[in-house]
Amino acid sequence: MLRDYNKTDVIVVGAGPAGVSCAITLARAGKEVVLIERGAFAGSKNVFGGAIYTQPTKEIFPNFETEAPVERRNIAHNFMILGEKDSTTISYRNDDNVSYSVIRGKFDRWAAEEAKKAGVTLVEETVVRSLIKNGTTVVGVQTELEDYYADIVVLADGVNSLLAKQIKLRKEIEPKDVALSVKEVIKLDKNIINQRFNLQDEQGAIGEIFGGPMLGMLGLGFMYTNKDSVTIGLGITLNDLVENNYRPFEILEALKSHPMIAPLIEGGTLEEYSAHLIPEGGYKKVPKLCDNGVMVVGDAGMLVNNLHWEGTNLAMISGKLAAETAIDALNSGNFSRRTLSLYERKLKETFVLKDLKTYKDLMDVMHQRQKAFLSYYLKKINSFFEMFTSVNSIPKKENYHKFIKSIFTDRKISELFKDAWAIIRLLWSILV
Ligand SMILES: Cc1cc2nc3c(=O)[nH]c(=O)nc-3n(C[C@H](O)[C@H](O)[C@H](O)COP(=O)(O)OP(=O)(O)OC[C@H]3O[C@@H](n4cnc5c(N)ncnc54)[C@H](O)[C@@H]3O)c2cc1C
Known part of the structure; x- marks a missing residue:
């Protein structure tokens, strides 16, 4: 129950992986948390591929492998390059427990129930319409029915995060x-x-x-x-x-x-x-993640590593780090932007912002050369295997020569140089 009528330590908006991880970490530390979710139940509005990753999920739910409604333990990664009719597949298999497939409607609901068991007050079927500010400090949220107040509000409301936009932490997302x-x-x-x-x-x-x-x-x-x-x-x-x-x-x-x-x-x-x-914006599009009385976690902070299909892990760990920052702030009674900026510093020290930074130039390069990397070279991989597997009484050496020649005739040499330069630049920014 709330300490004073409608006043609590922390309000978390959104019961996806980021919000639940934040709320449960706070509750386990003895803090009062209200977790507000617009869906009929946690997970009812959530969509993903998808796989959750074992190691980060265990940081929040140590026994999830035996207790959560997981679907399958992924042992195979199949990378499929499709042509119009043909395809090349590279398959990597390893029974090393890296990830599990889950259905979000089931998994998120289970995770929210775990949060309730830890002491979180879960308010479902309630949309947070706006944030309440006292001067420059966020002090609560307005829902359709009533207002709730807190020392800290954490925004875990997903990719659109209307609330982060409302207080100008974030701009409109570009298409x-x-x-x-x-x-x-x-x-x-x-x-x-x-x-x-x-x-x-x-x-x-x-x-x-x-x-x-x-x-x-x-x-x-x-x-x-x-x-x-x-x-x-x-x-x-x-x-x-x-x-x-x-x-x-x-x-x-x-x-x-x-x-x-x-x-x-x-x-x-x-x-x-x-x-x-x-x-998909990556590192360059991560907005300001805190201000007086407020922090932003998960997709709301654009924390997704799209090359590796990782989002839930960044959401969970950002939620946990925001909770740890909130615990320190609550203990000191200081909820200023300066105090809460510890959250951004923690993110920078972890894989969350380090990985996004590693791939900071990826999307720019892909936008510039998408026809090359997502059409021309994919087709060439399939045509290489078409040539390699063909049996047509043409001497193999002739087939090889024809294939190599086609690389230089199907695409202008100047474009091939630009592609190579783009790859070198990208690798340099990733590895150095
Ligand atoms: C098709 C697809 C495939 C993906 N595949 C993978 C994958 O395989 N592995 C992976 O790790 N990641 C994957 N992702 C990314 C991953 O789903 C997200 O990064 C992750 O769900 C982010 O968690 P979150 O808690 O920040 O946001 P969300 O999961 O979006 O949760 C936000 C929550 O906030 C609630 N909410 C929003 N606004 C309000 C409001 N105003 N008031 C109250 N509640 C509100 C929503 O109902 C929702 O429950 C995929 C995403 C998509 C779309």
């Missing part, structure tokens, strides 16, 4: 800095999934899909195996969709009927369809 993702969950018998993906028991597989109907677009597809369903989807930057008038649902239909993908989902029935935005 090039966000991807629109559409996905389907397709029900299939467990044994059929195991057979088609070469899995046993609760083992799972992740598919990262390049090209196919997305050739030349700044976007990727994904597949995840659940207990008795398969998730398939794709994400494409919003400006690509708008500028080219692409319809994401049609692209997903085309992906599902690609000769590499269709046999994997054949005979399945559609169980769920959803769409969601993914932050």
